[in-house]
Amino acid sequence: MTSPAACTNAGMLVLVLVLAVWLRLAAAGTLKAEQDGDADTISHGPALVQRLELLLLQGNGSDVTLRVETPSADEVKLIPAHSLVLALQSPVLEELLRRRNGSTLLLRESQDCAAVFEQFVRYLYCGEISLQLDEATPLNKLAVKYQVLTLQQGITLYMTQNLARDSRLGHVAGWYEYALQAGDDVLRDSCLQFLAWNLSSVLRSGEWPAVSGRLLMTLMTRSDLVLQSEAELFAALERWIVHNEPDGLTAENALRAVRYAMMPPRELFRLQTQSPVLARYRESVRDLLFLSYQFHSASPLQMAKYFDVNCSLFVPRNYLAPSWGSPWVISNPTRDDRSTSFQTQLGPSGHDASKRVTWNALFSPRWLPLSMRPMYSETGSMQPTRVDGGRPRVIVTPATSSADFAGVNFQKTVLVMAQQQGKLVVRNIYDFHQSSEESSDFLAQAELHRRTSEYLVDGSLILHVVVKPLYQTLVTAKN
Known part of the structure; x- marks a missing residue:
């Protein structure tokens, strides 16, 4: 059994090696032009990461060997490592190292986790990782198991940002x-x-x-x-x-x-x-x-x-068929008001299948919210409500009224598209009855004025307006 003193000495050896690498880099390095008052910053972070990776690959000063086995023991990986680095990064590994017998630490992992374990260990040394879609889940499992919170958060973010990426069988x-x-x-x-x-x-x-x-x-x-x-x-x-x-x-x-x-x-x-x-x-x-x-x-x-x-x-879902709504491509959406018209059937009932409703839609890029509008000037005239600094707004209203509308409540839904991983996907959905002003966050994060906005495709905003007729229960029949 390895004595506590031996573990301490090995850990100190690794620490000395890391500090020696850092001091050599600092002596040979250049001054980074980052100033805070009279203070300058010297940074050799990337080079230090490379040296730490080399330390892992060569196993110099290694004081523990990670033996990674699958449940059936048909695959075994031996990874020379440094207990101080592992313990600093993972409280679980720190406890396992403290209780280990000898210079080998046995770790049993599922087949998929064992396949990416070397990438996991590299992250513990270098703080960075390269991965593919099918490696995200096992790496996340390892991050959770060994309580490496930064890696867990990073992979979760990677997964949420790569939902639209193409994969053969889906992910x-x-x-x-x-x-x-x-x-x-x-x-x-x-x-x-x-x-x-x-x-x-x-x-x-x-x-x-x-x-x-x-x-x-x-x-x-x-x-x-x-x-x-x-x-x-x-x-x-x-x-x-x-x-x-x-x-x-x-x-x-x-x-x-x-x-x-x-x-x-x-x-x-x-x-x-x-x-x-x-x-x-x-x-x-x-x-x-x-x-x-x-x-x-x-x-x-x-x-x-x-x-x-x-x-x-x-109750209708968000159907893209023409009888339920219309796509709407708005070029250069930060400049002027835009309008369009389209038709839908009055309702999903066969009784209404032949009846059509014409809708007028207006997009305004800088509409001042009602709560922020000035009421009247000193002369009594209405102040303009479309101003710089306002937010985008969509209004959808019927072109005419009809007795056929009785008992029907029209819910409008605007699907907002965005380009992710080279694909056009639905990024947001907003429901309202007449105006998107009913949704306080309509396109709040879109940053349409930025050419790099994910909501712009070749400079255009791509929407799809869906009209969902909802019939209302009027009278409860008596038995």
């Missing part, structure tokens, strides 16, 4: 599952939001079949999913069920989360006659299909007297 769903298991709420919420807001691309990726049943249900119950249509979601769910062959309860719960009322009757007829999955589980969703056909055949006002039309079956 976001896997990161979500890991975050859920590790209790990393920040990473979990970031992954879930990315999956929900960019669901159309996820459904077409190789990642979709591997999504867990738990994540599937979490997504299916959300109203903020961004996708082409509810029919697209059903088709993807059908592929998932065929590929994974889940138990009956999981399949039934997932099928009951589909919002069939958001599909036109012709689509429902097609599913009932052509979908093998729906044929297998028809009894489980028969009541939902019946309600959906009633929804399409009756007047929404009449329907609202007898049914709760605010339940999820009758």
Whole structure:
């Protein structure tokens, strides 16, 4: 057994070596032009990192060997190291080193963690790390296990910033599952939001079949999913069920989360006659299909007297199909007000399918919030409300009013795109009834005046306006 005195002497040896390297660099170095009053700063940080890395690679002065084994012991790695460096960086390693027998420290790691353990140790010496997408999870596991907080935070930040990066089989769903298991709420919420807001691309990726049943249900119950249509979601769910062959309860719960009322009757007829999955589980969703056909055949006002039309079956998601809204590309969005017009159908009900509503949308780049506006000048004239220093604003209003609007509440949703990792993704979603001024943080962090803003693509701001008609329950029918 190694004596405490021997450990101390070895640790001091490493410390002396590090200090010697630093003093040699300082003697040969140049003065860095950073002044604070009369004080100058001499910095050789990068060179010192290189020497520490060389110390690790050559094992000079090593006083401990890390023996990294996988559970089956079919892979063993021996890494010469320095106990002082390890103990300074990790309280867990410090305790293990204190209690070790001999000059070897046995560490048992999973296969994926063992594969990146040398990168982990290098970080302990150099404070930097190079990694690929598939290495992020095992490195995060090691950072958590050995309580290296700075590495854990750095990898979590790396993961949240690389959600949009291309990978052959996808990685976001896997990161979500890991975050859920590790209790990393920040990473979990970031992954879930990315999956929900960019669901159309996820459904077409190789990642979709591997999504867990738990994540599937979490997504299916959300109203903020961004996708082409509810029919697209059903088709993807059908592929998932065929590929994974889940138990009956999981399949039934997932099928009951589909919002069939958001599909036109012709689509429902097609599913009932052509979908093998729906044929297998028809009894489980028969009541939902019946309600959906009633929804399409009756007047929404009449329907609202007898049914709760605010339940999820009758609530639209963020559909990108033309009948629900329109894309809007605003070039040079910091200069002048811009406007556009588009049409949507009055509502998702088949009763309203032939009725159209024309919408006018106005984008103003510098609109002063209501709380900050001066009321009137001394002459009594209204002061201008569009001024320098204001914030962007979008207003969406119907071009005309109609008696058909009775019982319908129109929620407007603006999807804001951004360019990440070379891909266009949904970065933010804002809901309002008439103006984005109802959302106090609308584009607050976009910095549209900066050419490097991630919200600008070739100098343009890319939006997609979605209009979601919500029917209101008017009268509760008596039994």
